[in-house]
Amino acid sequence: MRILLIEDDAALCTVLVPVLEKAGFGCDVCGRGPEGLALLWQNPYDAVVLDRMLPGMDGLELLRAARRAGCSVPVLLLTALGRVEDRVDGLNAGADDYLTKPFDNRELIARLRALGRRPAETVDTRLRCGDLTLDPAALTLTGPAGAVRLSRNENALLEALLRRPGQLVGRDALFHAVWGAEDFVEEGNLDSYIHFVRRRLRAVGSRTAIQTVRGMGYCLAGEDAP
Known part of the structure; x- marks a missing residue:
């Protein structure tokens, strides 16, 4: 699976990228919302790990824009906001899964693999x-x-x-x-x-x-x- 990690916490990215790669995922990293959305347009990713609070464009705004444009890539939303209302907002914006910080890396890997097992939707992207x-x-x-x-x-x-x-x-x-x-x-x-x-x-x-x-x-x- 090829993963796009959109996260502005450089320290967290430094930890996560080796974990993802060791688990067999290819991983591209981006720290700003607008650049993350551009990468989604340019590359056929299998899943996205998306931070909710990003510079330049909020994670939910990015997600809504991607879904409006027809992007069907599975998205796992990462955030420190753990209230029920926050999870509902994320799922309503188009997230496929939601993981609150701090989290266990093993759970992140398991959730990404679960997203990868979901049958792909047949979507006309033309x-x-x-x-x-x-x-x-x-x-x-x-x-x-x-x-x-x-x-x-x-x-x-x-x-x-x-x-x-x-x-x-x-x-x-x-x-x-x-x-x-x-x-x-x-x-x-x-x-x-x-x-x-x-x-x-x-x-x-x-x-x-x-x-x-x-x-x-x-x-x-x-x-x-x-």
Whole structure:
């Protein structure tokens, strides 16, 4: 199983990652909400261990956003808030399980394995706008003239735009969607990938267009866009 650990307590992460890896889990770590949500968009994780209180975006806010976007990855919510009301809030937000701090690592491992044994839901994750269809899992873009396979960065960029058709998506949000927390990416890389994706749209014969809002970001305009 591949696990995404979204937790801002560096000391706890230092302890948990070796425990998870020893138990046979691959583990990626992120300490901020926005970057965690971006990683969920970019990678096919088997489960997420999510802290409730995170900088940049609260864990429940992150979880609700992921579920609204169609993310069905099992989520185990980790938190120091142990009241019944807190557990109910977490489960209502879309969590599959809930574990309060402090906890025994053996229980965490057992709960993650239980989540992994649950049958996967059959969910259509394809995104559509006008004459365009993106299959993020297969990295495939389809239009009137056929289909092309995208790079991971092209896929992440187009997915971020397709999730908000007809709306301005800011440059910072697109940077997070494509490159996550990496801070060494040059500003011009985003514009280069916009160029690449526009070329992909032409290749599949789509009338859907990426419009530039100078100095702010980009907007996907298609027949279905509001």
